[in-house]
Amino acid sequence: MTNHIGDMQNSKAIIIFGANPASNHPIAMQHILKAKQLNGAKIIVVDPRFTKTAAKSDLYCRIRTGTDIAFLYGIIRLIRENKWYDKSFIADRVYGMDDIFKECEEYTPEHVEDITGCPKELLIQAATAFATADPGCLIWNQGWTQHTIGSSNTRLGSIMQLSLGNLGKPGGGCNILRGHDNVQGSTDLGCLADTLPGYYGLSEGSWKYFAKQWNVDYEWLKGRFKTKEMMEAKGFSLGLWIHGVLDKENQKNNADTPIKALVCIGNGISTITQTHKVKEALDKLEMVVFIDPFVNDAAVITTRNDNLFLLPAATQVETEGTVVNTARSAQWRTKVIEPLYEAREDQDILFDFAKRLGFYDQYIAGMGKGDKFKWPEDATDEIARSLKTIGMQGRTAARIKKHTENWHLFESTSLKGRGPVEKEYYGLPWPCWTETHPGSPVLYNINIPVAQGGMGFRNRFGLERDGVNLLSAEGSAPKGSRINGGYAEITAKNIEELAGVTLTDAEKKAVEGKNWKTDDSGILNKYAIAAGLAPYGNARARAIVWNFIDHIPKHREPLHSFRPDLVKRYPAVKDIPNHFRTNVRYKTEQDAQVWVKNYPINIVSGRIVEHMGSGTETRASKYLSELAPEMYGELHPNLAGKLGIKDGEMMWVYGTGEGKIRIKCKYSHRVDEKSVFLPQNFSGVWQGESLLGRYPDKTAPYGSGESSNQVTSYGFDQQTSCPETKCSLVRIERA
Structure with a gap:
C-alpha cells in the first residue's frame, strides 16, 4: 500500500476494483465516505456484484470476473486518446509506457464491452471521472489478486496510476486493503x-x-x-x-x-x-x-x-x-x-x-x-x-510503544504527530531508515526531503535496459537532494561520490564490501540521508517486467472461461513446471474441455460483514452467528426460475473438480443472470453432512455451512501461485 487509509480523505476520485470495504473493511470505508462528503470525491466501483460499497458509489460498473485487465486497458486507451496522462511524470519517472500505450490500442470501448459485459458508456464515464480528477486513489483487494493473472491485475492498475502521475502524492497511490491486521x-x-x-x-x-x-x-x-x-x-x-x-x-x-x-x-x-x-x-x-x-x-x-x-x-x-x-x-x-x-x-x-x-x-x-x-x-x-x-532500522520497540501510547496525538489524514511525537508519522510506516527518521506515510513522494519521508522509485533492476536509462531524469529527485536526478543504490563504493563525503579509515573498514541492505554500521544510511538521498537509489518505475512471464500485463481468459470464443484470442500461458515445487497446469487445464457446457454458471465469491476470513472465530460468536447463521448462494430470480429453484430452497452446487456443496438459495438482484455469489466464511458442513459432531466437546461454532472452496476450480497465479478463487464455473441443481 503506497499511501494509507486516512489519506483517502485527500482524494478527488477513488476507483475500487475487487474490493468491498463497506463489508470487509468498515474502518477504511468511513474514510472513503469522508472523501466523498468532505472533499467531493467521486466513488467508482468496478465489481461483478452490486455490493454494499457499490451502493455508496457515484458510478458502478459491473464486469465479468477475470476481465479487469481488459477494462483497465480500456481506461488507459481513453487516457491516451484524450491526453489525460501526465506527460512529464512519464518522461521523467517511468520506463516502458510506450509499450503499454501500444497494447491498449485494441481495447476500444466496444471491444471492452464485448469482453467484460460492461456497457461502453459506463467505461467512458468511469475513465473520464477518474482520469480528470487530481489526485485519484486506486483501491483493490483479493478480487484482484486471487486470479491466474492476479499479479498482472495489480501491475496494470499501478501502471494506470503511473500514467496519470498519481503515485507519490497524498490522495493518490495504489492501495490494497489487507484482509485483517498483520x-x-x-x-x-x-x-x-x-x-x-x-x-x-x-x-x-x-x-x-x-x-x-x-x-x-x-x-x-x-x-x-x-x-x-x-x-x-x-x-x-x-x-x-x-x-x-x-x-x-x-x-x-x-x-x-x-x-x-x-x-x-x-x-x-x-x-x-x-x-x-x-x-x-x-x-x-x-x-x-x-x-x-x-x-x-x-x-x-x-x-x-x-x-x-x-x-x-x-x-x-x-x-x-x-x-x-x-x-x-x-x-x-x-x-x-x-x-x-x-x-x-x-x-x-x-x-x-x-x-x-x-x-x-x-x-x-x-x-x-x-x-x-x-x-x-x-x-x-x-x-x-x-x-x-x-x-526497518528506525522501528525499535521503544519507538513503537511510544507511538501506541500517544496514538491520540496523531492526525488521521496525514498521520502527523504533535507534542512528544512531533514530526513523526503514526506507526513509523516503513521505510523508516534510522532511529530519528519519522517514517514514510506516502511512498515515492519527491516533494519532501528523504529525511521527512520522501523518496523516488527504487533502483532495483540495473542502470539501463536496451540502451535506455533506468534512472530517473534530472529534476525528479526528492526535495533537497544533493543529486538532482537519478542515482544508483547506495554502496560502499559510491557513497563518497554520491553523498559528497570522505569516509575515515575506520568508516571505510566498517562498510567495506557492503551496500545499504547489508551495512550493520548504519554509516551508509547516515551519510545518504544527510545528503538527501534515499538509500535504495532513485530510478524509474518500470511498466515492463522482463523477468515475468508476461513482460507487460496481458488479458488472459480464465482457465475455466465463461467465453470459450475468447479463449483462442486470449489463451492462458503454457503449463509451468516446478512452480513453487509444483507442476502447475494452465493451458492444459483451459483446453481440457469446453467447461461452460457442463458448468454454465459463474462464481462470484467474497466475504460478508458478519464474519471474518474463514469465520472460525466469528462463527463462534452467538450474536454474529445469529446475524448470519448459515451458508447460502445468491441467485438472480430469473436464473433461479430457469433452474426451478425457489427463494429459500436448498440447491446443489457442483464444481469443475470433484467438489459439491448443498446450500440455500437466496434471491438477489446484486448478481447478474449468469452468476452465483458464494460467501467464503463458512465451514462445518461437508457435501450436505454436518460435521458439528466432530468438534471437541463445547467447541462447535454457532454458525456453520458448506465451504465455498469445495467448488472453486483449479487455478493459481502465474507468478505468485496465489489460488484462483475468483474465476470458477459451477453447475446448480435443485436439491
Whole structure:
C-alpha cells in the first residue's frame, strides 16, 4: 500500500476494483465516505456484484470476473486518446509506457464491452471521472489478486496510476486493503515461500547475511536442508502444498521427498481452492498439528484417526508485541490478561518445539542475550536491525510503544504527530531508515526531503535496459537532494561520490564490501540521508517486467472461461513446471474441455460483514452467528426460475473438480443472470453432512455451512501461485 487509509480523505476520485470495504473493511470505508462528503470525491466501483460499497458509489460498473485487465486497458486507451496522462511524470519517472500505450490500442470501448459485459458508456464515464480528477486513489483487494493473472491485475492498475502521475502524492497511490491486521507484518517477516524476512531473496548471499543477523553459523544453517539447492529454491506455497503430499511428480521437485507432516499455526487452510483436495492431503499426512485459539475448521474436515493434534494458542489480548497494518504502520499490542486454561502464547509453543528438536540456542541467538532476552522487545529490535531492505532500522520497540501510547496525538489524514511525537508519522510506516527518521506515510513522494519521508522509485533492476536509462531524469529527485536526478543504490563504493563525503579509515573498514541492505554500521544510511538521498537509489518505475512471464500485463481468459470464443484470442500461458515445487497446469487445464457446457454458471465469491476470513472465530460468536447463521448462494430470480429453484430452497452446487456443496438459495438482484455469489466464511458442513459432531466437546461454532472452496476450480497465479478463487464455473441443481 503506497499511501494509507486516512489519506483517502485527500482524494478527488477513488476507483475500487475487487474490493468491498463497506463489508470487509468498515474502518477504511468511513474514510472513503469522508472523501466523498468532505472533499467531493467521486466513488467508482468496478465489481461483478452490486455490493454494499457499490451502493455508496457515484458510478458502478459491473464486469465479468477475470476481465479487469481488459477494462483497465480500456481506461488507459481513453487516457491516451484524450491526453489525460501526465506527460512529464512519464518522461521523467517511468520506463516502458510506450509499450503499454501500444497494447491498449485494441481495447476500444466496444471491444471492452464485448469482453467484460460492461456497457461502453459506463467505461467512458468511469475513465473520464477518474482520469480528470487530481489526485485519484486506486483501491483493490483479493478480487484482484486471487486470479491466474492476479499479479498482472495489480501491475496494470499501478501502471494506470503511473500514467496519470498519481503515485507519490497524498490522495493518490495504489492501495490494497489487507484482509485483517498483520497480514502486512507477516509478509514483511518472510511468511512466504520465496523470500527470507524483509523480502531478501534465497541466494547464498542472503542466507549468509541472515546467518550473521541470527548469530548462527552458515554451515549449520545449510545443514538444516537436504541440499544447498533446496535451501535456495522456492518452497511449496500455501496454495500448492497439497500437491507435495498427493502427487509423486511434484515430489520430484522437493528432492524426491513427499511432505509427511504439517504444522499449521493461525492459518485457515480450508479457504484455499479445492478444499476436497485439502482434506485428501490432510488424511494422507503422517502427522498434523493445528495451533489456534479456536478449532481450525480443517481439523474437523479431515477424517484421519491418529496423529492429529490441537494445541490451544493464546488470543491477541493474552499476548504482546507488534502488528503491522495495511499501511505499513506498526502498533504495539499490550497484554491484557494472562492466557487462560491450557492456552499458550505462540512464541512459547515455538520455543518449546525448538528445544525438543534440538536447536533452541540457535533459535534465540539473534536476540543476543542468551536465555536472558526480554520478549517481545528484544525480538522487535532484532527485526529492526536486520530488515534493512524495507527500512526497518528506525522501528525499535521503544519507538513503537511510544507511538501506541500517544496514538491520540496523531492526525488521521496525514498521520502527523504533535507534542512528544512531533514530526513523526503514526506507526513509523516503513521505510523508516534510522532511529530519528519519522517514517514514510506516502511512498515515492519527491516533494519532501528523504529525511521527512520522501523518496523516488527504487533502483532495483540495473542502470539501463536496451540502451535506455533506468534512472530517473534530472529534476525528479526528492526535495533537497544533493543529486538532482537519478542515482544508483547506495554502496560502499559510491557513497563518497554520491553523498559528497570522505569516509575515515575506520568508516571505510566498517562498510567495506557492503551496500545499504547489508551495512550493520548504519554509516551508509547516515551519510545518504544527510545528503538527501534515499538509500535504495532513485530510478524509474518500470511498466515492463522482463523477468515475468508476461513482460507487460496481458488479458488472459480464465482457465475455466465463461467465453470459450475468447479463449483462442486470449489463451492462458503454457503449463509451468516446478512452480513453487509444483507442476502447475494452465493451458492444459483451459483446453481440457469446453467447461461452460457442463458448468454454465459463474462464481462470484467474497466475504460478508458478519464474519471474518474463514469465520472460525466469528462463527463462534452467538450474536454474529445469529446475524448470519448459515451458508447460502445468491441467485438472480430469473436464473433461479430457469433452474426451478425457489427463494429459500436448498440447491446443489457442483464444481469443475470433484467438489459439491448443498446450500440455500437466496434471491438477489446484486448478481447478474449468469452468476452465483458464494460467501467464503463458512465451514462445518461437508457435501450436505454436518460435521458439528466432530468438534471437541463445547467447541462447535454457532454458525456453520458448506465451504465455498469445495467448488472453486483449479487455478493459481502465474507468478505468485496465489489460488484462483475468483474465476470458477459451477453447475446448480435443485436439491
